[in-house]
Amino acid sequence: MGKNDMYTGAQILLKSLVKEGVKEIFGYPGGVIIPLYDAIYLQNDIKHYLVRHEQAAIHAAEGYSRVTGKCGVALVTSGPGACNAITGIANAYYDGYPLVVFTGQVGLDQIGNDAFQEADMIGITRSCCKHNYLVKDVKDLARIIKEAFHIATTGKPGPVVIDLPKNILTSKATFSYPKKVELVGYKPNYQGHPLQIIRALELLCEAKKPVIISGGGVLQSGAHKELTELAQLLQIPVCHTLMGTGTYPADGPKYMGMLGMHGNYWANNAVMKADVIFAVGTRFNDRITGCLKTFAKDSRVIHIDIDPCSISKNVKVDIPIVGCAKNVLEAMLKRVKDKNLEAEINTEARDKWFAKIDEWKQKRAIPRVEGTKLSAITVLNTIYEYTKNLDPVISTEVGQHQMWTAQIFKFNKPRSFVTSGGLGTMGFGFPAAMGACAGVPHRPVINIAGDGSIQMNIQEMMTCVDYGFKVINCVMNNGYLGMVRQWQEKLCEKHYSETKISSPDFVKLAESYGALGIRVEKEEEIIPALERALASKTPVIIDFIVESFEMVYPWVLAGQPLDNVILSDGCEV
Amino acid sequence: MVANHTISILVINEAGVLSRIVDLFSGRGYNIESLTVAPTIDKNYSRVTIVTQGDDRVIEQINKQLNRLIPIIKVMDLPTGDAIETEIVLAKVYVTDETRAEIIKVADLCGARVLDITDKTYTLQLVGDDKQIRALGEMLRPIGVKEFIRSGKVALSRGNQFANINLE
Numbered sequence: 153m154g155k156n157d158m159y160t161g162a163q164i165l166l167k168s169l170v171k172e173g174v175k176e177i178f179g180y181p182g183g184v185i186i187p188l189y190d191a192i193y194l195q196n197d198i199k200h201y202l203v204r205h206e207q208a209a210i211h212a213a214e215g216y217s218r219v220t221g222k223c224g225v226a227l228v229t230s231g232p233g234a235c236n237a238i239t240g241i242a243n244a245y246y247d248g249y250p251l252v253v254f255t256g257q258v259g260l261d262q263i264g265n266d267a268f269q270e271a272d273m274i275g276i277t278r279s280c281c282k283h284n285y286l287v288k289d290v291k292d293l294a295r296i297i298k299e300a301f302h303i304a305t306t307g308k309p310g311p312v313v314i315d316l317p318k319n320i321l322t323s324k325a326t327f328s329y330p331k332k333v334e335l336v337g338y339k340p341n342y343q344g345h346p347l348q349i350i351r352a353l354e355l356l357c358e359a360k361k362p363v364i365i366s367g368g369g370v371l372q373s374g375a376h377k378e379l380t381e382l383a384q385l386l387q388i389p390v391c392h393t394l395m396g397t398g399t400y401p402a403d404g405p406k407y408m409g410m411l412g413m414h415g416n417y418w419a420n421n422a423v424m425k426a427d428v429i430f431a432v433g434t435r436f437n438d439r440i441t442g443c444l445k446t447f448a449k450d451s452r453v454i455h456i457d458i459d460p461c462s463i464s465k466n467v468k469v470d471i472p473i474v475g476c477a478k479n480v481l482e483a484m485l486k487r488v489k490d491k492n493l494e495a496e497i498n499t500e501a502r503d504k505w506f507a508k509i510d511e512w513k514q515k516r517a518i519p520r521v522e523g524t525k526l527s528a529i530t531v532l533n534t535i536y537e538y539t540k541n542l543d544p545v546i547s548t549e550v551g552q553h554q555m556w557t558a559q560i561f562k563f564n565k566p567r568s569f570v571t572s573g574g575l576g577t578m579g580f581g582f583p584a585a586m587g588a589c590a591g592v593p594h595r596p597v598i599n600i601a602g603d604g605s606i607q608m609n610i611q612e613m614m615t616c617v618d619y620g621f622k623v624i625n626c627v628m629n630n631g632y633l634g635m636v637r638q639w640q641e642k643l644c645e646k647h648y649s650e651t652k653i654s655s656p657d658f659v660k661l662a663e664s665y666g667a668l669g670i671r672v673e674k675e676e677e678i679i680p681a682l683e684r685a686l687a688s689k690t691p692v693i694i695d696f697i698v699e700s701f702e703m704v705y706p707w708v709l710a711g712q713p714l715d716n717v718i719l720s721d722g723c724e725v
Numbered sequence: 726m727v728a729n730h731t732i733s734i735l736v737i738n739e740a741g742v743l744s745r746i747v748d749l750f751s752g753r754g755y756n757i758e759s760l761t762v763a764p765t766i767d768k769n770y771s772r773v774t775i776v777t778q779g780d781d782r783v784i785e786q787i788n789k790q791l792n793r794l795i796p797i798i799k800v801m802d803l804p805t806g807d808a809i810e811t812e813i814v815l816a817k818v819y820v821t822d823e824t825r826a827e828i829i830k831v832a833d834l835c836g837a838r839v840l841d842i843t844d845k846t847y848t849l850q851l852v853g854d855d856k857q858i859r860a861l862g863e864m865l866r867p868i869g870v871k872e873f874i875r876s877g878k879v880a881l882s883r884g885n886q887f888a889n890i891n892l893e
Contacts, residue, residue: 274741279752283795286740303795337737337798461789464782 158324161290161316162191165254168297170197171329174225176216176590177201178209182229183269185256187321201590201619204611206233208583210240210311211609214249215587218570219545219595221374223250223305224587230256231269234315235276239577241311242280246574247395248368250309252300253281259319260288273315282310290323295330302333307340308459309372340458344475349483352430352454352471357493359428360501361508362388365411365440368395368573369433369457369477371566378481379432380404385485385494387502389509391419393434394558397569402562406506412440413708414555417717418512420708423448424715425508431455433477436466437574442714456480517705518720526675528553528628528698532560532600534678535626542686544596545570545588549581549605552634555704557600579608582625586612589621596624596686603629603655606693613665616691624685625693627658630700638703658695668692729758730784731803731810731880734773737796738764745794746773755779755787759812759877770798774879803880810880814858815840816849819869828868835861846871 159167165188169177178201181189192200203209206228213224224244228237234255244251258267274286283303285296300312356362370379376399383390389406392399400407408419420442423429429451434440441447448467455462455469456477463472473480488494519529532553546561547570548554554571563569570588572580585599606627616623628634633651640648662669668688670681672695685692707718736742743762750757758776765772777787784802791800803810816837818828832839832849835857841848851861855878862873 275744278745278748335795338795459793461786461793463789465786 157326159327160187160191161287161293161321161323161325162188164290164293164325164327165297165316165321166191166195166198167327168294168329169225172223172297172301174198174223177225177227178203178212178216178587179227180206180209180229180233182233182256184230184258184318185227185316185321187318188227188254188256188316200227201615203583203615205609206236207240207579208586208609208612208615210237210251210253211243211577211580211583212587212590213251213253214240214244215547215570215584216591217244217249217251217587218584219567219588220591221567222591223252223301225252225254227254228256229269230258230273231271233269234271234273238276238280239575241277241313243572243575243577243580244311245280245282247572248308248310248372250304251311252297252304253311253313255313255315257286257315257317260317261319263317273313277313281313284313284315286315287317287320290320290325293320293325294327298330299333299335302335303338307338308369341460341474342458342476342479344456344473344480344483346483348471348473349480349487352473353484353487353493355428355452355454355471356386356388356430357496358498360498361422361426361505362386362428362430363408363422363426364388364390364400365423365429365431365434366390366392366396366399367432367434368393370396370399372433373458373476373478374566375432375478375481376400376566378478378485382481382485382488385488387494387497387499388430389422389506391415391423393437393440393573394571395573396434397558397571398563398566401564403564408509410558411714413442413710414559414704414706415440417515417517417706417719418509420706420714420717421512422509424713426451429453431467432481433457435462435574438466438710440714441466442708442712442716446713515719518723519705520701520703520721522701523699525697525699526673528630528696528702529556529560530675531626531628531672531678531696531698532556534675535598535600535682536561538679538682539596539598539686542596544568544598545585545592547571547581547585547588547597547599549599549601549608550576550578550635551602551605552638552702552704553600553602553628555635578605582606582609582623583612585623585625586616586621589616589623590619597622598624598626601625601627602634603627603631604633604653606658607655610661613662613667613691613693617666620689621691622688623691624688625691627693627695628698629655629658629695630698630702631655632700634702635704637701641701641703642709658693662691662693666690669695671695671697673697727778727780729776729778729805731805731808731878732775732777732787732791733801733803733880733882734775734791734797735765735799736771736773737798738769738771739796742771742796743773745796746775746791749790749794750775750777750787753786753790755783759875761877761879772879774877776878801882803882808880808882810854810878811852812854812858812878813876814851814861815872815874816851816861816865816870817872818847818849818865819845819871820847824868828865831861831864831868835864837861
């Protein structure tokens with residue numbers, strides 16, 4: 153074997169990424185990964201985007217993954233760089249998006265000696281990633297990368313961390329990328345049990361009052377078409393979780409919208425009164441169940457999930473089906489068609505059920521109207537109407553604006569709505585939108601933000617300007633951390649403890665970055681501002697000055713039964 | 726109903742696998758009553774035996790969560806009383822001329838072996854189940870037990886059930 157067949161760890165890493173089809177990575181250099189950045193400098197296969205904070209690199213990789221369906225890749229240095237990445241890794245873990253995150257590490261001979269910029273990343277990330285590796289021999293590197301991509305993208309997807317000691321990046325080895333992985337302890341189950349599928353269909357056909365809860369797993373497995381067809385064949389109304397947004401067409405029949413803490417009254421009520429709940433790819437998070445004791449008390453539950461842990465964790469399941477939502481729903485559809493099962497449905501009972509839901513639909517949330525400033529709800533309605541035919545990607549931060557967006561924006565296809573669900577990370581939306589720009593450059597990308605959360609990763613304006621990521625940030629600027637303020641109003645006698653928050657002049661701030669800043673204070677200014685933003689060649693901040701004390705309704709207080717809905721000021725159902 | 730369960734876990738014998746398991750228990754609020762770990766006959770694999778408590782729902786979650794860890798190959802919940810279980814205890818006891826005979830009597834009675842003798846101490850070893858080990862402790866306590874060190878339980882399913890993978 154000649155000398156030319158030997159490669160450094162840094163070169164092996166990049167060659168492995170090329171083998172995985174990686175075209176873009178997000179990162180930030182630092183001391184121990186200088187050798188890797190040197191290798192990046194000397195190649196043209198992979199585009200590296202330099203962010204302004206490591207947290208943003210991970211969120212951007214996740215945003216990229218969310219809109220493209222590919223595995224996101226990020227690269228950070230050791231110690232502080234790696235620690236800054238934790239929130240991003242945890243966010244991807246909770247919402248189940250595939251990432252491979254490379255963290256620098258001090259040299260193997262220094263590990264454990266409290267070296268400069270050393271942090272025990274294997275220990276720190278253990279509980280917030282799907283798996284992690286410390287590379288101890290450069291000969292293992294290609295295999296580890298192969299395994300990491302496999303683990304990240306299969307089963308319930310999630311982030312995998314690879315910790316790279318400095319000397320691994322400079323040590324040399326031959327390169328051959330493994331064709332397949334051999335992991336005796338990791339074999340996700342993709343096919344649902346045929347007998348369980350038969351039992352589930354029997355139950356669904358005889359159900360008088362069934363509902364479907366469509367979760368993020370439907371989106372992840374690309375099962376939205378199968379779910380839609382099955383729901384329509386078997387005449388089952390569909391609601392979705394926050395992560396399941398876009399998995400059932402909003403203009404489809406028997407669509408009930410989002411359920412949960414800020415879900416539609418009729419969706420919540422239908423789930424509470426259903427005799428059969430058919431849940432697909434959801435973890436039954438407390439935000440959708442409300443008080444667990446009262447949830448699904450009198451109903452039977454069918455649950456499809458690829459992660460056995462999700463089944464019967466919070467809600468007791470009668471018919472569990474462990475498998476990939478797409479495969480299971482395909483098998484169900486085939487059986488429905490082969491056996492002509494739609495003929496077995498009790499249409500009389502179903503008609504009554506639909507009539508009941510239509511009746512509940514009359515009960516809608518009534519927004520609080522007061523003051524003279526713009527209403528955030530009006531602003532969001534206008535943004536939605538103006539952009540809905542442009543096939544936009546909508547990302548959000550976390551808070552009131554997030555819930556209003558989830559309520560107002562209708563999505564007819566998946567991978568259009570990017571939001572932090574499980575971890576609820578303020579500061580996620582903007583960098584994720586940036587990643588979305590890299591992933592789908594032809595689509596407009598709009599980040600709906602609050603004045604609190606936009607300030608958590610505002611530094612990424614510079615990244616966006618540098619790379620021409622035309623994120624349109626629409627800031628609902630109400631001067632408060634609105635969601636916490638809303639809770640304080642209701643539960644803490646209006647003690648607005650540390651929730652009044654000031655902001656810089658966002659217009660000037662945008663301009664100082666070389667971006668476009670627009671302030672909107674009147675309703676008639678909204679559309680002209682959007683026109684300018686969409687035509688802009690740079691990223692944008694639109695500073696919408698909105699009322700401070702608007703509320704997100706409907707609202708189920710934490711721990712309350714799901715049908716205990718507050719629809720407006722002083723009105724509980 | 727909360728009950729004791731013995732969880733037998735076959736893992737890949739690699740660095741950090743034990744901390745993954747222990748972190749899972751502490752992070753999710755599960756209890757570890759005892760824990761033993763050692764390589765199997767094939768040194769590429771190790772066996773971890775954990776005694777834990779919980780109702781059926783908790784035990785089911787523990788099993789599933791453990792299975793989710795990548796280096797874990799197989800998890801078996803061995804119902805108490807339905808598996809072969811054993812544990813070792815080492816007990817160091819003060820001796821005086823008055824207690825010397827009594828300690829030997831207790832050791833005989835409980836089936837413990839004397840491993841070490843000095844002028845001031847006897848060290849006993851007992852292999853047995855939880856009940857036998859606790860009985861030994863109770864009998865030694867009034868005599869003056871200095872140290873009482875339990876190994877934690879190891880367990881194996883009865884009959885033809887195997888928790889091993891094909892270790893070819």
